[in-house]
Amino acid sequence: MIDKQAIEDIKKIVKTGRVLTEESDRYSYSFDASFGTHLPDVVIQTQEVQELAELVRYANEYKIPVYPRGQSTSLSGGPLPVKGGMVFDLSVMDNILEVDDEDLVAIVSPGVLTSAIHAAAEKKGLMYPPDPSSSHVSTIGGNLAENSGGPRGLKYGVTKDYVIGLEVITPQGEIIKTGGRTVKNVTGYDLTKLIVGSEGTLGIITKAILRLIPKPPSSETVMAVFNSLVDSGRAISKVLSSGILPAKMELMDQASIVAVENYQPSNLPVDAEAIILIELDGHPAAVKEEAEQVAKVCREVGAREVIVPQTPQEKAEVWKARKLVSPAIVRIKPTKISEDATVPRSQIPEMCRRLQQIKEKYNIHLVVFGHAGDGNLHPNIIADKSDIEEMQRVEQAVAEIFQAAIELGGTLSGEHGIGTMKAPFMEMELGASGLDMMKRIKEAWDPNNIMNPGKIFAEPGQKLVLR
Amino acid sequence: MNQMLEDLKKELKYEKTNSCVQCGYCLPVCPTYMTMGKETHSPRGRINLVKMVGEGRITDLSVLEEPMNLCLGCRACETACPTGVEYGTILEAARAAITRRKKFSFPVKTLRNTIFKKVFPSKSKLNLLTDGLWLYQKTGLQKVAQKTGITRALPFNLGQFEAITPTVTSPSERRNRFKRIPAKGEKKYTVAFFTGCIMDAMFQRINDLSIALLSHVGCEVLIVENETCCGALHAHSGEMDEAKVLAKKNIAAFEKEDVEFIINNAGGCGAMLHEYDHLLADEPEWHERAKEFVRKSKDISQILVACGGVPMNKELPGRVTYQRSCHLTNVQKVTKEPVQLIESIPGIDFIEMKDKDMCCGSAGIYNIVNYDASMEILDEKMKNVKDTHATTIITTNPGCLLQMKLGIEREKMGKEARALHLVEYLAEAAGIV
Ligand SMILES: Cc1cc2nc3c(=O)[nH]c(=O)nc-3n(C[C@H](O)[C@H](O)[C@H](O)COP(=O)(O)OP(=O)(O)OC[C@H]3O[C@@H](n4cnc5c(N)ncnc54)[C@H](O)[C@@H]3O)c2cc1C
Ligand code: SF4
Ligand code: SF4
Numbered sequence: 001m002i003d004k005q006a007i008e009d010i011k012k013i014v015k016t017g018r019v020l021t022e023e024s025d026r027y028s029y030s031f032d033a034s035f036g037t038h039l040p041d042v043v044i045q046t047q048e049v050q051e052l053a054e055l056v057r058y059a060n061e062y063k064i065p066v067y068p069r070g071q072s073t074s075l076s077g078g079p080l081p082v083k084g085g086m087v088f089d090l091s092v093m094d095n096i097l098e099v100d101d102e103d104l105v106a107i108v109s110p111g112v113l114t115s116a117i118h119a120a121a122e123k124k125g126l127m128y129p130p131d132p133s134s135s136h137v138s139t140i141g142g143n144l145a146e147n148s149g150g151p152r153g154l155k156y157g158v159t160k161d162y163v164i165g166l167e168v169i170t171p172q173g174e175i176i177k178t179g180g181r182t183v184k185n186v187t188g189y190d191l192t193k194l195i196v197g198s199e200g201t202l203g204i205i206t207k208a209i210l211r212l213i214p215k216p217p218s219s220e221t222v223m224a225v226f227n228s229l230v231d232s233g234r235a236i237s238k239v240l241s242s243g244i245l246p247a248k249m250e251l252m253d254q255a256s257i258v259a260v261e262n263y264q265p266s267n268l269p270v271d272a273e274a275i276i277l278i279e280l281d282g283h284p285a286a287v288k289e290e291a292e293q294v295a296k297v298c299r300e301v302g303a304r305e306v307i308v309p310q311t312p313q314e315k316a317e318v319w320k321a322r323k324l325v326s327p328a329i330v331r332i333k334p335t336k337i338s339e340d341a342t343v344p345r346s347q348i349p350e351m352c353r354r355l356q357q358i359k360e361k362y363n364i365h366l367v368v369f370g371h372a373g374d375g376n377l378h379p380n381i382i383a384d385k386s387d388i389e390e391m392q393r394v395e396q397a398v399a400e401i402f403q404a405a406i407e408l409g410g411t412l413s414g415e416h417g418i419g420t421m422k423a424p425f426m427e428m429e430l431g432a433s434g435l436d437m438m439k440r441i442k443e444a445w446d447p448n449n450i451m452n453p454g455k456i457f458a459e460p461g462q463k464l465v466l467r
Numbered sequence: 468m469n470q471m472l473e474d475l476k477k478e479l480k481y482e483k484t485n486s487c488v489q490c491g492y493c494l495p496v497c498p499t500y501m502t503m504g505k506e507t508h509s510p511r512g513r514i515n516l517v518k519m520v521g522e523g524r525i526t527d528l529s530v531l532e533e534p535m536n537l538c539l540g541c542r543a544c545e546t547a548c549p550t551g552v553e554y555g556t557i558l559e560a561a562r563a564a565i566t567r568r569k570k571f572s573f574p575v576k577t578l579r580n581t582i583f584k585k586v587f588p589s590k591s592k593l594n595l596l597t598d599g600l601w602l603y604q605k606t607g608l609q610k611v612a613q614k615t616g617i618t619r620a621l622p623f624n625l626g627q628f629e630a631i632t633p634t635v636t637s638p639s640e641r642r643n644r645f646k647r648i649p650a651k652g653e654k655k656y657t658v659a660f661f662t663g664c665i666m667d668a669m670f671q672r673i674n675d676l677s678i679a680l681l682s683h684v685g686c687e688v689l690i691v692e693n694e695t696c697c698g699a700l701h702a703h704s705g706e707m708d709e710a711k712v713l714a715k716k717n718i719a720a721f722e723k724e725d726v727e728f729i730i731n732n733a734g735g736c737g738a739m740l741h742e743y744d745h746l747l748a749d750e751p752e753w754h755e756r757a758k759e760f761v762r763k764s765k766d767i768s769q770i771l772v773a774c775g776g777v778p779m780n781k782e783l784p785g786r787v788t789y790q791r792s793c794h795l796t797n798v799q800k801v802t803k804e805p806v807q808l809i810e811s812i813p814g815i816d817f818i819e820m821k822d823k824d825m826c827c828g829s830a831g832i833y834n835i836v837n838y839d840a841s842m843e844i845l846d847e848k849m850k851n852v853k854d855t856h857a858t859t860i861i862t863t864n865p866g867c868l869l870q871m872k873l874g875i876e877r878e879k880m881g882k883e884a885r886a887l888h889l890v891e892y893l894a895e896a897a898g899i900v
Contacts, residue, residue: 020505024530027519028506033489037524045504072506073491092504113495137491327549334485334550385485 002041002064002085010042010086013054017046017092029087032072032079034421035466040067040081045092047109049167049175049206052088056204056450057173059086065453066171068200070111070142073134075338076419078146078199082454088204090141096207099124103181105164106210110141114148117210127215129156132415133326141205146417147197151248151279154373156213158415160196165209168195171202171446181209194441199417200452202445216281219247220291221315224298225272225305229253229356232274233349235301236372239278240345242297244290248279249373253352256325256369263328266321272304276372277322325369326380332365335385337394337466341405342376342414354404355379362397364390376414391467398464402428423458472523480560481521487514487552493544498826499537502843507534510544510554517561528568535561537840539833540703541793541826555798556745559702566705648678648688655685655774659724661717661731661740661764664696666865673865676894677732677767683899684774686730693720697731699739702746703831714743715753718760729760732767732890734792734799734864735831740764741799766795767890768804768863776807779896782814785858787892789819790848790871792864793826805863805889812896820851829870841870842877849874852884860886 011019020026020043029043046052059066065085072079081087094111101124106117114128114135121128131150132138138148144166149158165179168191179185179192195202226232236249252260252275257268268275278294280287295306309315330336343351352368355377359366370378379401383394402412402425412422412429427435439457442449476482493510494500500509507516513534519525538558545554658681662674681688695717698710717740721729731737741764743757771777789809795801809817828834828844852860852874860875862868871886894900 018505020507022507023525023527024516024534025505025507027516027525027530028509028512031489031515033491037519043505071491071494072489089505134490134492137494327551330486330488330550334488336488 002062006062006064007042009058010044010055013058014044014046014051016048016051017044019044029069029072029089030081032074032077034075034077034080034419036077036080036082036420038080038082039084040087041084043087043089045089047093047095049169052204052206053169053173053175055086055088055173056169056171059450060172060448063448063450066204066450067452068141068145068204070139070145071113071137073138074142074146074419075340075416076146076413076421078142078417078419078452078455080420080454082420085450090204091139093141093206094139099126099212101126104212105181106212108140108208108210110144110205110208111139114138114140114143121212122215125215126212128162128210128212130159130162133323140208140210144196144205144208145198145200146415149371149376149415151250151371153371153376153415154249155245155247155281160193162211163192163196163208164211166192166195166205167207168203168205171448171451175206176203179209183211197417199419199455201442201455203451216247216283218284218287219279219281219315220287221309221318222278222280222291222294222298223307223309223318224276224278224295224303225269225307226274226276226302227272227304228302229273229352230349231302232276233352233372235276235298235303236348237345238297238301239294240373242293244280244294246278246290246294246373247281248277249371250277250322251275251369251372251377252277252322252325253368255365255367256329259328259332259367260321260324263331264324266317266324268321269305277318279319322369325367329367329380329382333382333384335383335391335466337381337383337398338416339379339381339398339401340370340376340414340416341379341401341410341412342374343405343408343410345373345375347408347410348372348375348377351375351377351404351408351410354408355401358397358400358404361400362393364394364397366397371414374414375410385467388467395464395466398466399425418456420455421464423456424462424464426456426458469523472521475564476521478560478564479517479521480556481517483553483557483560484514484518484521486550487511487518487548488550489515490549492549493547493554496543496547496824498539498541498543498828498844498847499840501825502840502847503537508537510548513538513561514552514554514557517557528565531561532565532569535565537837539793539826539828539830539844541830542797543793543824543826546797546824555742559705559707562703562705563707564705646690646692648682648690650685650687651682652685654687656727656770657687657689657725658728658730658770659689659691659721659726661697661721661729661736662690662694663731663733663736663865666733666736670865670868670888673732673888673890676899677730677890679899680771680777680890680894680897681730681767683897684771684777686770686774688730689724689726691720691724695720697736697739698746699735700831702739707746710739711746711750714746714757718743718753718756721760721763722756727763728765728770729763730765730767730770732863732888733866734766734795735866737764737766738794738798766799766801766804766863768808769801771893772804772807776811777893777897779812779893779898781896781898783812783859783892783896786816786818786856787859787861788817788852788855788857789823789861789889790827790852790867791824792862792867793824793830795863796824805861808889808893809861812893818855818857820855820857822847822851825851827867827870827874829864829866831866834866834870834873845870845874845877849878853878853880858884859892860884861889861892862886863889 065083067081067087069079091111093109096109098107132148280290365382367380506512698713702710747753747757827848828841834841
């Protein structure tokens, strides 16, 4: 709890923005899209970087926790103010969005929505490739801090592959610049990449320089239906080793197909074990040919049906079915635990098998869909938060999913980050000394542990709790 | 568990909040999140506050009051929500819970009672009010008042609205309407027309044109006796019991006639009629009857399209844009038909505005009780309207129509732009007026 005097001091520092302390406001900044309610003492909204820096200096002096927050769509507890203190609502910093089509960069302030960057780039015939499915609601600051990615990650990579410069407030309240406007830059340690994916634990991003690329002029879609989930996994590997790199490669398992059909009938084959959706982009002639080749490979591996939609409407239909999976599965039960454990491509079929086992062992509703091409399967567990016994089973199942991913040479998190939820599993993946190196970096940057404390590194005895 | 908390959960329909996964997909479409700029005034924030009360973390219900009062109830969040959260139900339950606990100061209570229990349900009282308005306009008192600036001192900023209040039809004209209007040409449907209380009192001309259009496209139109207020304003203000009484009266009144559809021309009233089955869900003897009523209840644009559209013979000059009624879009889910009708006008220059689905800030009586908040939303809307360079703004609800008129007034666009109900515009193009 911070005292009245501190609130007064904060109000003095924040000259241009708002300082929120009402109960209704504090509760409104106590959650994200994962689990748990944590009340901040105060919420600050300002567009002035200098004011934020001064607040951080103040916080560092009085050891008050600071929680940077974008739009709180984090699925791992990233922005939760678990130790109270100040929340910085950075979604209000949406005032800068410039696209420079000569340098092929975009300069953005952290509160700009990712979809706004997509639109601004597109206007100039350019593309900002990272495409988390939450693009229309998440901020670029949040994307940078979580190193978010989406379906296009397969071909184009994720957020970190497009950041070349940052402006950051350090935990001491200094404003530093990392990187710059050039793609090539080897001057010293790459602090840009260190900050990206640091989940707000090393500093506050106040500006970013993003790399853009020319927008591919054309795209084609292929949809392949399989009687066996394992065959679909083989098709994925086969396509990727055939010399073609699709822009997206998405998988829907039987449970998700059935859920979509029950929710909004879309003419999907409910007796199929898997559907894969592939998008190819590039020059019109090239993508046409690639689409044919992909279709051929899928048939060879045993696809029972391959469809290449022709008109833009038909393509949109096919992708709509994929988009419907998320809303469809929560109609089964209200609580969705969205995991993003990721495995090397070659292990996709094995991971699918293990997931099936886990599903049976704990008797849970488990649905698999996701970015199959890059091994970022999204095992989603559907449960009911108010059923405590069920939630305990879910917790055990989640732990086992993490273990399976790591055993197969994969990782805890492909895109959602560690936050509070996965902190207890860090050592399992990194080993004691790997984790210790990370802790030492954190301690060097933030000796007073004021910047997003309680994240990434587990407290002694901390366990996964989804209740 | 604590029984009081369990009861409170029931009262708040807490279980409905469980389907909110806090994904934030509703944030970009919420007008109050946009203008007020904090999560407290977002759909996700409001739902979370209800959750917190239901879970006993917030013990003082008055914490909910401001966020819930400042919600427009436009329900754009429901349309955006991927998990199907029934926000409207949560909002109404929260408002009712607040209303129940609130000790209104005596004058406010009397005013609420008069307005909600006496004026709105009563055609004759509204007629009286409107008669006053008519006299006021006809006698020249209006001009005097406008000149002297008396209107600016009216309560609740009513002064602002004074300038845009439509010319009211004379009382005798209003009461002498035919009760059964035959179809022109071959009869396609027999329909009842829901006149609505505000609509009939303030925009009787639009009602008359609606009836004329319906007859024009082949409907026999009945005006039903004993129709009463739809109850929308009551339900949105937490007066649920009164809303139920009104719903039952309407169901009983319209059951008496053998009609295929019950047609309305006000998106807000239509949405209320559309949800009578939800409203009466726990009253077994009414639920089925309500369902039947809902099945028949349609917006006028739906029936005009079902009858094959409106034959139009006049080209109208100028560019047109369309400000949707939120309740038509988000509750009745009628989105295609109005656009189809507008586009069918010969030679039409129709352009959509940016954020076309965003509320204009009218929202029932929101613009009166939350005047400043409403004007901020309206100003955003008018920016987008202006960018279209449209000279006609089409609306599908009386509240929106008044609000657009107010917007035109505020932006001093009166010389170049006008706001019309869709029905007025169609009637013009069909040569009915
Ligand atoms: C329905 C749904 C779908 C999703 N799909 C995807 C997906 O496909 N791919 C994916 O990668 N993620 C996805 N996510 C997760 C989430 O949207 C991303 O993690 C996103 O980047 C979070 O952005 P935000 O603005 O909401 O940030 P928040 O959730 O507010 O914050 C996230 C983290 O970033 C930190 N932070 C925020 N802004 C700053 C800043 N300016 N400086 C420093 N730190 C900051 C916070 O402290 C926190 O640790 C999804 C989430 C939902 C609800
Ligand atoms: S879109 Fe729906 S589920 Fe998501 S935060 Fe809003 S109400 Fe909740
Ligand atoms: S009803 Fe409208 S104003 Fe209210 S929360 Fe939903 S979108 Fe916002």
